[in-house]
Amino acid sequence: MLRNTVPYNGRRACMRCRWCVGFACEVNARTGTHNTVIPTALATGSCELRTDCMTKEILLDSAGRANGVAYFDASDRLQRQTADLVIVAGGAVESARLLLNTRHRLFPDGLGNRHGWVGRNLQSHSYAGATGLFGFDTFDDLGPGASIAISDYNHGNPGLAGGAMLANEFIRLPYQFMGQVPPWVPRWGTEHKEFVRDAYRRTIVIMGPVQEMPLADARVQLDAKVKDHWGIPVARLSGGRHPHTIEIGRYIATKAEEWLKEAGAVHTWKRAPAKSLSGGQHQAGTCRMGTDPKTSVVDRDCRIHDMDNVYVIDASVHVTNGGFNPVLTILAKAYRASERLLQGWKGTKARS
Ligand code: SF4
Known part of the structure; x- marks a missing residue:
């Protein structure tokens, strides 16, 4: 936790x-x-930590080697910072955006994007589960909330590739409960309010982060027209979820419902993912890791294939997120990549 x-x-x-x-x-x-x-x-x-700054692009010399970054400081002044080594860690949307915004004669479609993989396979987790209404109070008001979890359905689900762990949900604030009312209760009005008053303390939600299947068409691209406050092209997200992700989500929701029924819920209702693009929380996948430079962006040490001295170290490199929250994987990978960097780094000419 x-x-x-x-x-x-x-x-x-x-x-x-x-x-x-x-x-x-x-x-x-x-x-x-x-x-x-x-x-x-x-x-x-x-x-040294510089806050309230916005990186515009990675700077490259005539041979295509990174030698710094251009960024806007807290007063919106454009600054240049030379560097031996550049590590990108902006999350799957902003890391991809920065690489795509870094253009060079040798990298006309963006850094690391020789084979068009930067920005593709945007994914996160498709939460699926069920809510159970009980005949007695189940609400203990103790945060964070999740106190029991099972990993029985992460792998080995019949006919499915992947799955999710299941856990009781984080504590619900009343406004969050509004989105968890059952389908037969109106979303507004007296009936809605009466249900919330009556059921808020008598429900348990069991949910899990369903592993999403990577989809090349789920993308981060640069918007051709829209620019941000600093004049940098913004990220444009497009695509949807893989049908198999939805299938896994339905299965996981069924398992959550079975659990609640066994526990004595008098009514249950399920929640499964829709077709729409995910990529908000737990965003991943847009700079995928791999051994083949033709089908991936970074190598096993998080170094961009084309580059000696540019690394991406965040969830962008996840090929999939697995069926757990991704933070421990991100941390493990960051420690591993850092350790390898410290062992092998010889520096570049940029320092001198
Ligand atoms: S439950 Fe409250 S006190 Fe505990 S870690 Fe979360 S925010 Fe902090």
């Missing part, structure tokens, strides 16, 4: 409030790069 259960590293223990999802942690118990690795790096004295 990435939170301190006891005081650790100068941060307090979780007090089990109900604001874990979507809000800052009031006691700093929840883990993020802002309260773990960034302070550790700053404490070495070798790291």
